[in-house]
Amino acid sequence: MRINRIKLVTEMARQGITQLQLAEQSGxxxxxxxxxxxxxxxxxxxxxxxxxxxxxPIESLLEN
Structure with a gap:
């Protein structure tokens, strides 16, 4: 499965979450x-x- 990197980075920035925070919170x-x-x-x-x-929703992060 391929997550759209721009969508991911944009959502992380919108929420003010870092790579490390996302990693820790997601396991x-x-x-x-x-x-x-x-x-x-x-x-x-x-x-x-x-x-x-x-x-x-997962669909909001996936490649089109």
């Missing part, structure tokens, strides 16, 4: 969050954890 590593932010694909579980932590 993922900072390396994983960094990779997703840099355009790497991720598992469905990882994408869902990120969306759930940000409290946004």
């Amino acid at each position: 993922l590593s900072r390396t994983t969050i960094s990779g997703v932010q840099n355009g790497r694909s991720c598992s469905n579980v990882t994408a869902i954890k990120i969306a759930d932590t940000l409290k946004v």
Whole structure:
């Protein structure tokens, strides 16, 4: 699954959340969050954890 990095960075900025905070709150590593932010694909579980932590629908973060 590929999260749109611009959408992710924009949502994180809107919420004022850092990579480290997102990692800690989602239970993922900072390396994983960094990779997703840099355009790497991720598992469905990882994408869902990120969306759930940000409290946004998964569809709002995915590539079109």
